[in-house]
Amino acid sequence: MILHLDMDYFFAQVEERENPRFKGEPLVVGSDPKGGEARGVVSTANYEARKFGISSGMAISKAYKLCPKAIYLPVNKNLYSRVSESIFRIMETVSDKCERVSFDEAYLDLSRVAKNYSQAEKIGRDLKEMILRKEKLTSSVGIGKNKMIAKIASEEDKPDGLTVVRPGETIGFISKKSVRDIPGIGPKTEKELEHILGKSDLKVKDLKRLSMDQLVNDFGKRGADIYKKARGKDDSRVKTKTETKSLGRETTFDKNTTDPEVIISTFKSLSKEVVDLAREEERNIKTIVTVCRFEGFDSYTKQISFKPKKPTRDLVYGEGVKLLLDLLTQKARPVRLLGVRVIFVKSKNR
DNA sequence: AATTCATTATCAC
DNA sequence: CTAACGGTGATAATGAATT
Numbered sequence: 001m002i003l004h005l006d007m008d009y010f011f012a013q014v015e016e017r018e019n020p021r022f023k024g025e026p027l028v029v030g031s032d033p034k035g036g037e038a039r040g041v042v043s044t045a046n047y048e049a050r051k052f053g054i055s056s057g058m059a060i061s062k063a064y065k066l067c068p069k070a071i072y073l074p075v076n077k078n079l080y081s082r083v084s085e086s087i088f089r090i091m092e093t094v095s096d097k098c099e100r101v102s103f104d105e106a107y108l109d110l111s112r113v114a115k116n117y118s119q120a121e122k123i124g125r126d127l128k129e130m131i132l133r134k135e136k137l138t139s140s141v142g143i144g145k146n147k148m149i150a151k152i153a154s155e156e157d158k159p160d161g162l163t164v165v166r167p168g169e170t171i172g173f174i175s176k177k178s179v180r181d182i183p184g185i186g187p188k189t190e191k192e193l194e195h196i197l198g199k200s201d202l203k204v205k206d207l208k209r210l211s212m213d214q215l216v217n218d219f220g221k222r223g224a225d226i227y228k229k230a231r232g233k234d235d236s237r238v239k240t241k242t243e244t245k246s247l248g249r250e251t252t253f254d255k256n257t258t259d260p261e262v263i264i265s266t267f268k269s270l271s272k273e274v275v276d277l278a279r280e281e282e283r284n285i286k287t288i289v290t291v292c293r294f295e296g297f298d299s300y301t302k303q304i305s306f307k308p309k310k311p312t313r314d315l316v317y318g319e320g321v322k323l324l325l326d327l328l329t330q331k332a333r334p335v336r337l338l339g340v341r342v343i344f345v346k347s348k349n350r
Numbered sequence: 351a352a353t354t355c356a357t358t359a360t361c362a363c
Numbered sequence: 364c365t366a367a368c369g370g371t372g373a374t375a376a377t378g379a380a381t382t
Contacts, residue, residue, distance in 0.1 A: 031369070041369050043363090056363080059368040102363050186361045221375065222360090242373095250370060287355085297368085305355055339370085 001120050002238065003108040004142045004150035005091065005127065008159035010104035011044040014083055015073055017136050022046075026070035028054060033064040033072050039252055043075050047159070080104075083135055090130050094123055099238045107147055109238040117143065121164045128162065145170060148234035152181055170232040175205035182229050184222065192218070204230055243347060244281060248289070249273045250339025256295045258334050267324055270340050271317040278316075278342050284308035285342040288316055290323040293337035302327050308345045316342060 007013065011029040016022045026049035031040020042063050045054040052067040063070070084103040092098050097109035114120040124141040131139055138160040142153025145167045152174060156163040165173045179185050179193060179202040194200050196218065197209065207230035215223030228234065249270045257263060267290075278285060289303040302323040309315055320340050328335070 039368070043369090057368080059366085061367055065367095105363075184361070188360060244372085246372065248371070252369065289356095299358090301357060303356060337369090341372090 001110040001114055001117070002144060002147050002150040003110050003120065003124055003127075004144075004147065004154040005106055005108070005124075006140050006142075006154045006158070007087070007104035008138045008140060009044050009046050010137075011075065011080055012046040012049075013137055014080055015076075016046065018079070022071055024048065026052060026054070026067050027073065028060075028063055028067075028070050029073050029075055030063070031060050032074060033060045036061050036064040036068070039254070045070075083137070086135055087131055087137075087139075090134060091127065094127060097238050097240060099240060107150065107238045110143070117164055117166050121162070124162050124164070128160075144173075145232075146234040147236055147238065148183060148229055149174070149232060151183055152177060155181070174230075174232055175203065177204050178202070179204060179207060182226070184225060184229070189219070189222070189226075244344060245346075246289075246341055246343045247274060247278055247281070248291075248339055248341025249277075250291055250337060250341075252293075252337045253335065256334035256336050263324075263328070263335060263338065264321065266338055267321060267340065268317055270338060271320055272313060274340055274342055275311050275313045275316050278311035278344075281344065283347055284345045285311045285316075286345045287343035288319050288323070289341040289343065290320050290327065291337070291339035291341070292324065292327045292331070292335060294331055295334040295336055297336070299337070300327055300331070311342055316340065 012027050015027060015029060027046040028042055028049050029044045030042040031038055038060050040060045042054060042056055042058045042060055044056055049067060049070050052070070054063045054066055080103050088098065088100055088106060091106055091108060095108045095110060095113050097112070099107040101107065110120050110123060114123055120143045124143055128139055128141060131137060140154050140158035140161040142150045142156065142163050144150040144153050144165040149165050149170055153163040153165045180190055182204065190202065193202055193207070197206060199206065207226065210227070212224065212227045215227045217223070219226060251266065251270065286308050287303055287305040289301055291299060291301050293299040304319055304323060
């Protein structure tokens with residue numbers, strides 16, 4: 001028995017709470033639109049802004065065109081992080097089997113704490129109530145027999161919703177949903193599935209026409225996953241703690257650049273950030289990856305592996321620039337984005 | 351033959 | 364007219380290089 005909780009339009013809702021004058025006005029949290037010239041994206045928009053067609057992930061320049069008079073706020077990560085921590089602590093009082101997915105999303109395994117779905121529902125209501133009381137924020141909850149069902153259920157009735165899907169209702173619940181509602185099926189996979197089935201606007205029930213064999217053939221491991229999910233099955237566990245496997249920083253320039261001074265100094269500061277953060281992990285690294293996106297949006301990576309070493313600035317910057325210079329001389333084109341990432345060595349015992 | 355490395359693709363939020 | 368489009372991290376596929 002799994003519960004999924006998703007905060008409603010989280011960043012924007014927090015900003016409304018901090019400044020109630022924003023309520024009722026279209027509000028967009030994301031990068032500075034700079035009069036429509038900026039290259040960032042929308043993080044979260046409140047419902048008033050969504051009426052203009054603005055949504056998460058959209059280019060901020062497009063959002064600005066759709067609604068220049070909206071209130072545009074920068075992403076105040078520290079604030080959301082504090083609120084997030086408080087919400088997770090509330091959730092963890094209900095069950096310590098809690099998986100934090102992002103700032104505003106988490107799963108709880110209720111198998112040990114609820115005898116039946118009615119009890120689970122009560123827990124869901126209580127959770128929403130506690131969060132509202134403590135943080136003055138609304139959330140949406142879904143409960144189902146596995147993580148996938150719980151997640152889709154939490155989307156069902158937002159904002160401020162609570163949906164319980166009992167095991168017997170599972171198939172009926174998902175069959176009419178779009179294939180895009182299945183976590184793990186993104187735009188590319190949807191397109192490919194449409195091509196295979198010769199039909200657009202695919203529903204979950206349509207997927208049942210595809211055999212396990214065919215799906216595995218076409219999509220590998222993910223195909224097997226799709227086969228099961230189309231039948232309401234998902235045996236992934238709620239995982240409470242996971243260790244960081246990699247850590248990186250990247251940045252997009254305001255304008256594409258060919259200036260070596262700018263490129264190198266930017267890379268240097270990205271490297272410094274990565275090293276400072278990697279140090280806190282107190283673990284060795286085994287790979288350094290540099291990323292470069294050029295004018296035209298095509299991206300390339302170059303990486304180097306070695307015997308486990310401490311993440312020092314000399315190492316990460318030193319090896320990193322070599323990789324970067326390789327990419328730059330190979331392409332010799334204006335640069336849009338630069339990034340650097342380190343991959344940690346797996347630590348022993350778990 | 352098995353494992354690791356390098357690179358790209360896809361996805362989620 | 365169309366495209367516009369961040370940052371962080373995970374996982375998988377594939378082919379080459381190593382062990």
